[in-house]
Amino acid sequence: MEKLIIKGGQKLKGIVDISGFKNAAVALIPATVLAGETCILENLPDISDVKYLAEMLKSLGAKVNKIDAHTLEINTTNMKECYADYEMARHLRASYYFLGAALGRFKKAQVSYPGGCCIGNRPIDQHIKGFEAMGATITVEHGMISVEADKLVGAEIYMDVVSVGATINIMLAATMAEGQTVIENAAKEPHIVDVANFLNCMGADIRGAGTDVIKIRGVNKLKGCRHSVIPDQIEAGTYMIAAAATKGDVVINNVIPKHLEAITAKLREMNVEIIENDDSIRVIGTKPLKNINVKTLVYPGFPTDLQQPMSSLLSVAKGTGIITETIFEGRFKHVDELKRMGANIKVEGRVAVIQGVKKLMGASVAATDLRAGAALIIAALIAEGETEIENIHYVDRGYEGIIDKLTTLGAVARRVK
Numbered sequence: 001m002e003k004l005i006i007k008g009g010q011k012l013k014g015i016v017d018i019s020g021f022k023n024a025a026v027a028l029i030p031a032t033v034l035a036g037e038t039c040i041l042e043n044l045p046d047i048s049d050v051k052y053l054a055e056m057l058k059s060l061g062a063k064v065n066k067i068d069a070h071t072l073e074i075n076t077t078n079m080k081e082c083y084a085d086y087e088m089a090r091h092l093r094a095s096y097y098f099l100g101a102a103l104g105r106f107k108k109a110q111v112s113y114p115g116g117c118c119i120g121n122r123p124i125d126q127h128i129k130g131f132e133a134m135g136a137t138i139t140v141e142h143g144m145i146s147v148e149a150d151k152l153v154g155a156e157i158y159m160d161v162v163s164v165g166a167t168i169n170i171m172l173a174a175t176m177a178e179g180q181t182v183i184e185n186a187a188k189e190p191h192i193v194d195v196a197n198f199l200n201c202m203g204a205d206i207r208g209a210g211t212d213v214i215k216i217r218g219v220n221k222l223k224g225c226r227h228s229v230i231p232d233q234i235e236a237g238t239y240m241i242a243a244a245a246t247k248g249d250v251v252i253n254n255v256i257p258k259h260l261e262a263i264t265a266k267l268r269e270m271n272v273e274i275i276e277n278d279d280s281i282r283v284i285g286t287k288p289l290k291n292i293n294v295k296t297l298v299y300p301g302f303p304t305d306l307q308q309p310m311s312s313l314l315s316v317a318k319g320t321g322i323i324t325e326t327i328f329e330g331r332f333k334h335v336d337e338l339k340r341m342g343a344n345i346k347v348e349g350r351v352a353v354i355q356g357v358k359k360l361m362g363a364s365v366a367a368t369d370l371r372a373g374a375a376l377i378i379a380a381l382i383a384e385g386e387t388e389i390e391n392i393h394y395v396d397r398g399y400e401g402i403i404d405k406l407t408t409l410g411a412v413a414r415r416v417k
């Protein structure tokens with residue numbers, strides 16, 4: 001088991017390059033199943049989620065050629081079906097995208113109930129509702145989800161909750177359905193648009209991605225294409241928070257500032273200076289931090305994935321801050337670990353009340369999930385003394401080269417066995 005050891009107290013300074021978006025990449029890779037030809041995906045992040053999905057594709061019969069650390073050439077011509085058992089699917093949430101993609105191409109798929117971070121109840125009823133509306137039959141037995149349809153027919157699907165995963169999965173399944181599918185109350189996250197752009201480049205006919213009504217006209221066939229993944233807004237937001245927390249001055253390169261509006265607005269409210277350029281953002285954290293309230297919301301609201309890193313920042317801001325987590329009720333597991341480091345946080349249901357303290361102190365802590373790991377890294381960067389963070393495999397799911405990136409910015413951090 002590897003862990004991180006971080007000595008706090010260094011102000012982060014310099015330039016950091018943001019990798020491709022994990023949450024887009026993990027949908028784009030399964031989407032290649034629909035092409036039945038060769039696709040080239042560029043700017044993929046070099047993270048464990050991408051490695052698992054590439055392995056999964058190979059086990060399912062695809063040819064996967066790693067051109068370089070960030071580029072995969074994927075040929076799915078020889079795939080005839082999709083059977084992904086628990087061993088394959090348990091590593092990450094996104095394994096469920098094979099359901100939509102394989103249903104679209106083969107009209108059937110069998111995938112184990114997906115894994116992913118344990119951040120609360122993560123039902124997939126909206127995915128199932130969408131597949132059923134298009135004519136598929138779904139059975140769940142012994143943890144395996146089976147979807148099958150004689151033919152898929154476009155349908156009007158109203159989502160009862162705004163779900164990123166269900167929106168993408170329905171889009172995947174609908175690309176080659178007969179007629180038009182309309183997804184109402186669709187999620188609007190940037191990676192929905194990225195996946196739609198990739199599918200359109202394959203020959204799909206998708207309009208409205210990025211709004212809450214997406215229209216997909218089924219086409220007969222898709223083809224291979226080349227696509228570059230958009231920058232990771234969550235990784236960028238994490239470095240923005242880390243720069244602010246350490247009172248640093250960091251230029252965060254390769255970002256789409258529009259995707260970061262919610263985090264930019266909240267950091268400015270805390271007194272952090274932010275300068276936006278075309279594809280970079282500079283964060284200057286020299287002024288005293290004011291505490292604020294944060295409510296997680298679907299895009300363009302404040303992303304739940306940055307709530308945990310943000311709680312570390314609020315822990316050392318003057319006054320009281322309140323975080324309301326509206327998306328995942330189990331996303332406060334990191335709070336007990338932050339308390340070990342001296343944070344003053346009370347959690348009541350979906351609300352965390354944070355009373356800012358003057359300083360955090362190094363301690364032995366464990367990441368409970370991916371963004372909990374990011375939150376603990378930020379806390380460790382500002383804590384007095386050394387912090388040991390266990391369960392670092394969670395962080396490896398979503399942050400490419402985090403130790404290299406942080407040490408380049410001046411952090412004192414290392415990974416040990």
Ligand SMILES: CC(=O)N[C@H]1[C@@H](OP(=O)(O)OP(=O)(O)OC[C@H]2O[C@@H](n3ccc(=O)[nH]c3=O)[C@H](O)[C@@H]2O)O[C@H](CO)[C@@H](O)[C@@H]1O
Nearest residue numbers: 023093094121122123124125126127161163164165166327
């Ligand atoms: C791989 C990936 O992209 N993961 C992201 C994705 O997860 P994921 O796609 O799993 O999250 P969803 O957007 O689907 O979930 C949002 C909310 O809808 C609920 N829900 C979802 C589906 C469903 O069928 N029924 C239902 O009730 C969930 O319990 C949750 O409360 O979006 C989340 C919310 O932005 C992010 O935290 C995750 O990082």
Ligand SMILES: C=C(OP(=O)(O)O)C(=O)O
Nearest residue numbers: 093094116117305370371
């Ligand atoms: C929760 C996350 O990922 P997943 O949905 O894959 O568990 C995340 O990226 O913060």
